[in-house]
Amino acid sequence: MATVKLTNVVKIYDNNVTAVHDFNLDIADKEFVVFVGPSGCGKSTTLRMIAGLEEISGGTVEIDGEVVNDLQPKDRHIAMVFQNYALYPHMTVYDNMAFPLRIKKMPEDEIYERVTHAAEILGITDYLMRKPRALSGGQRQRVAIGRAMVRDSKVFLMDEPLSNLDAKLRNQMRAEIILLRQRLDTTFIYVTHDQTEAMTLGDRIVIMKDGYIMQVGSPEEVFDRPGNLFVAEFIGAPKMNTIKAKLVRGDGEYHVAACGAVLKVGGEKGQMLRDRNVPTQDIILGVRPEHMVLAAEDDANAIDCTLEVNEMMGSEYHLHVNTADGNKLIVRIPTITLSPAQRESLVPGARLNVTCEGKVMHFFDTESEVNILYPCQAPIK
Amino acid sequence: MSKKNDYDPSEIQKRMGMKAKNRISNTVIYVVLVIMSIVWLIPFFCIVFQSFRVESTWMAGYVFPQKWGFDNYINLAKTDFWKWYTNTFIIAVVVAALQTVIVLCMSYTLSRFRFKIRKGLMKFMLVLGLFPGMLTMIILYRVLKDLGMTQANAVPGLILVYIASSGMGYYVSKGFFDTVPKTLDEAARIDGATRAQVLWKIILPMAKPIVIYTILTAFMGPWGDFVFARYISMNTSAGMNVAVGLQSWLSLDQINNRYTMFCAGGVVVAIPVTILFLCLQKYYVEGVTGGAVKG
Numbered sequence: 001m002a003t004v005k006l007t008n009v010v011k012i013y014d015n016n017v018t019a020v021h022d023f024n025l026d027i028a029d030k031e032f033v034v035f036v037g038p039s040g041c042g043k044s045t046t047l048r049m050i051a052g053l054e055e056i057s058g059g060t061v062e063i064d065g066e067v068v069n070d071l072q073p074k075d076r077h078i079a080m081v082f083q084n085y086a087l088y089p090h091m092t093v094y095d096n097m098a099f100p101l102r103i104k105k106m107p108e109d110e111i112y113e114r115v116t117h118a119a120e121i122l123g124i125t126d127y128l129m130r131k132p133r134a135l136s137g138g139q140r141q142r143v144a145i146g147r148a149m150v151r152d153s154k155v156f157l158m159d160e161p162l163s164n165l166d167a168k169l170r171n172q173m174r175a176e177i178i179l180l181r182q183r184l185d186t187t188f189i190y191v192t193h194d195q196t197e198a199m200t201l202g203d204r205i206v207i208m209k210d211g212y213i214m215q216v217g218s219p220e221e222v223f224d225r226p227g228n229l230f231v232a233e234f235i236g237a238p239k240m241n242t243i244k245a246k247l248v249r250g251d252g253e254y255h256v257a258a259c260g261a262v263l264k265v266g267g268e269k270g271q272m273l274r275d276r277n278v279p280t281q282d283i284i285l286g287v288r289p290e291h292m293v294l295a296a297e298d299d300a301n302a303i304d305c306t307l308e309v310n311e312m313m314g315s316e317y318h319l320h321v322n323t324a325d326g327n328k329l330i331v332r333i334p335t336i337t338l339s340p341a342q343r344e345s346l347v348p349g350a351r352l353n354v355t356c357e358g359k360v361m362h363f364f365d366t367e368s369e370v371n372i373l374y375p376c377q378a379p380i381k
Numbered sequence: 382m383s384k385k386n387d388y389d390p391s392e393i394q395k396r397m398g399m400k401a402k403n404r405i406s407n408t409v410i411y412v413v414l415v416i417m418s419i420v421w422l423i424p425f426f427c428i429v430f431q432s433f434r435v436e437s438t439w440m441a442g443y444v445f446p447q448k449w450g451f452d453n454y455i456n457l458a459k460t461d462f463w464k465w466y467t468n469t470f471i472i473a474v475v476v477a478a479l480q481t482v483i484v485l486c487m488s489y490t491l492s493r494f495r496f497k498i499r500k501g502l503m504k505f506m507l508v509l510g511l512f513p514g515m516l517t518m519i520i521l522y523r524v525l526k527d528l529g530m531t532q533a534n535a536v537p538g539l540i541l542v543y544i545a546s547s548g549m550g551y552y553v554s555k556g557f558f559d560t561v562p563k564t565l566d567e568a569a570r571i572d573g574a575t576r577a578q579v580l581w582k583i584i585l586p587m588a589k590p591i592v593i594y595t596i597l598t599a600f601m602g603p604w605g606d607f608v609f610a611r612y613i614s615m616n617t618s619a620g621m622n623v624a625v626g627l628q629s630w631l632s633l634d635q636i637n638n639r640y641t642m643f644c645a646g647g648v649v650v651a652i653p654v655t656i657l658f659l660c661l662q663k664y665y666v667e668g669v670t671g672g673a674v675k676g
Contacts, residue, residue: 014495051567051571052570052571053567053570053571072570072575073567073570073571074570074571074572074573074574074575078571079571080567080568080571082564082567082568084562084564086562086564086565086567086568088565088568088569088583088587089587090586090587099569099572099582100572100573103572103573103574103578104573147568147572151572151573
């Protein structure tokens with residue numbers, strides 16, 4: 001249980017590649033923070049610097065108020081779970097979990113107590129005497145988590161712990177990590193490239209790209225108020241539709257001209273634009289697929305499209321449509337809102353009218369790609 | 382489809398043809414192997430038979446003794462043989478122990494640590510290893526002579542020579558260590574282990590075959606060495622190893638009295654090595670091929 005503070009942390013590799021630029025983050029005690037981003041964004045490097053597995057090129061890392069830059073991993077009181085489990089293949093599950101305690105020269109009966117207790121929580125009691133190679137992927141990852149659990153570590157680090165598991169198991173383990181977190185009640189730092197994991201696990205999400213922090217915020221914040229186009233497209237699946245458009249200030253009302261249609265920006269977003277007195281300008285309009293709706297055929301304020309691909313997902317349809325001016329959009333429609341006649345009409349080539357309300361629109365600057373209403377502080381290349 | 386093929390006469394014929402072909406090639410391979418092993422074993426059996434010959438001591442023109450006995454073995458005790466044997470044993474054991482430690486530490490370092498001269502050092506040692514060791518003989522003799530480690534004191538001198546360059550034999554074990562995922566080291570270090578504990582508790586138990594291989598090669602080198610040992614002991618019986626000592630029995634003035642004893646000595650020399658190999662053979666093969674996967 002501890003706070004973690006990163007101040008101006010920089011990582012420059014020997015070949016002069018800068019992997020992490022000026023990373024600043026305060027992690028509160030017992031907080032669950034997720035680093036998320038595409039591969040090569042520096043999220044793992046940052047985690048490894050906190051763990052002490054990578055040298056810190058600049059800035060400071062503090063754990064519980066103590067600067068740990070020059071401490072060996074063993075002296076940082078952290079536990080870590082690796083993507084490839086990193087179980088010691090020549091030891092049984094019990095010995096694997098007992099290893100950190102034996103290094104600390106803990107008495108054997110206390111080790112026994114701790115290991116069996118952790119094994120019980122993780123449901124691996126039956127496998128304690130097996131070697132790791134006789135376990136499935138999910139069981140191995142449980143052992144790895146168990147090995148990290150038995151110690152009283154200040155911070156729990158996880159480096160893509162679910163990436164090696166198949167999709168079904170991943171969902172199951174994700175739920176178990178949420179339970180584990182409630183049980184352990186310690187500080188967690190979790191690295192993933194999967195935005196679903198980030199959204200479901202994190203108290204706060206740190207979205208990274210090319211070594212820069214793009215945005216830090218709660219799952220709601222980064223989803224509802226993405227600071228820039230990158231965050232907007234990264235969070236959410238399928239990804240947000242983006243259209244080159246024009247924001248037009250009329251008398252007292254804002255409109256967006258996109259794909260040959262004019263969409264009214266009403267409600268809260270319209271009010272915010274008015275309050276900030278945003279001038280008429282070219283923008284990138286962002287609308288999430290689930291926020292687009294089918295409009296009536298005679299709706300003048302709708303975008304005219306042709307259906308290209310129709311993906312029936314069960315509970316919803318993913319409609320890939322082309323607009324007249326060549327934009328490709330995805331529209332997510334809950335199955336339950338469609339009549340059987342409507343469903344049958346959704347064949348490739350069908351004409352559709354789609355539209356969206358003002359409150360679900362996101363406006364990004366064409367140059368800086370920053371959200372016009374919720375600009376993020378992060379430096380953007 | 383496949384079921385239909387089972388009953389298809391042409392398919393069955395084809396399969397039988399394959400089987401016959403396999404059988405022929407297997408037979409050829411086994412015949413060749415048997416002939417090769419006989420050729421290899423003939424000298425060995427000759428020596429064993431000769432060592433039990435008691436009716437004469439010189440080189441006889443036949444293989445099977447007319448009278449069998451252990452005289453040659455018993456007579457070994459009346460010579461310097463056991464002195465040489467002890468010398469060799471001490472050298473081989475000390476060298477095996479020290480060289481193994483040095484090689485494993487060296488390999489782990491080169492496999493896991495990244496330091497500035499790492500690549501340069503590896504290339505340098507590779508090039509250095511291309512020169513025959515014999516080139517250094519004269520200078521080594523001078524150095525050892527100045528240190529008083531020649532002739533009767535050849536044992537410590539030889540130990541020094543054998544272990545001096547042992548760090549250069551890191552290739553095979555480094556190749557093996559490279560195949561052990563680095564995250565295991567990292568996990569262990571986070572679990573509280575020091576670098577030395579990582580090596581002893583995590584890497585070495587996994588690298589058992591390579592440790593055995595290293596011990597075996599380190600033991601075998603000095604056990605069978607002749608050239609250096611002869612050069613440094615310089616005809617002084619007290620400093621000879623067993624190979625040099627036995628060879629001295631083959632000189633023109635001794636061979637007629639000592640030939641059968643020479644054979645008995647040869648058999649005794651082969652015993653510990655044979656036992657070692659029989660016990661550790663499994664690991665030896667694993668070690669050689671295990672390291673070769675990613676050498």
